[in-house]
Amino acid sequence: MTRLRRPVSLSRTTVYRGRVITVERDVVDVGQQRTLAMDVVRHRGSIVLIPQPTRTQVILIRQFRYVIGRWIWELPAGSLEPGETPARGARRECEEETGWRPRTLERLAAYYPTPGFCDEKLTFYACRDLVRPARPRAHDPDEQIEVVTLGLREAWAMVARGDVIDMKTVVGLGMASGRLPRPGRQASAHRPGDRSGIRRD
Secondary structure, eight states, rough: OOOOOOOEEEEEEEEEOOSSSEEEEEEEETTTTTEEEEEEEEEOOOOEEOOOSEEEEEEEEEEEEEEEEEEEEEEOOOEEEETOOOOHHHHHHHHHHSSSSEEEEEEEEEEEEEEETTTEEEEEEEEEEOOSSOOOOOOTOOOOOEEEEEHHHHHHHHHHHOOOOHHHHHHHHHHHSSSSTTHHHHHTTSTTOOOEEEEEO
16 A cells, blocks of 8 residues: 655745735645645635524525626625634624624534635534624625525525536535535434534624
8 A cells, every 4th residue: 555645845935915815836845756836825714604584594695706707696705804713704794795693603514615726714604593783884895795585495496407606605505405414413413402513692
């Protein structure tokens, strides 16, 4: 059996620093006297929200994504601010993008969508017990958002028809509808009343 060897970074250069991402170029020792230049995208991380007015409903947003040149349906999501915890970011983004403040947050899972070149981690939260804030937050300047409340079945039917092309939204709706298992859920299912991971204001 071939013994796998972890690559070792020999040097690192920052080639771009932007508002959301930083791009680094690493020279990596990959073994067998070989080195490789790797371009790495660094990201603070993001949160993906599953806002549910009721257990059978979900809020989706429709917005224009400039990079792909299309209007798409998505779950609300956003990048973390510097030093911001995922839970705090989830509350902020839910209010900014949907106009609702969640009194209950449940962390569902965390995934790396593109680990081949980017270290961004997506943390998924169910947002429940939604209330209207006294002073709604404004959208980000680059956002034009349509907010729609749908039944979970209808939202999943949009996935099946190909109307939802955003990967994080497919994963989030899969967890919300029970079609995609959540990490650790089976192990915790045998502990009635266990509410670990649920945060309330």
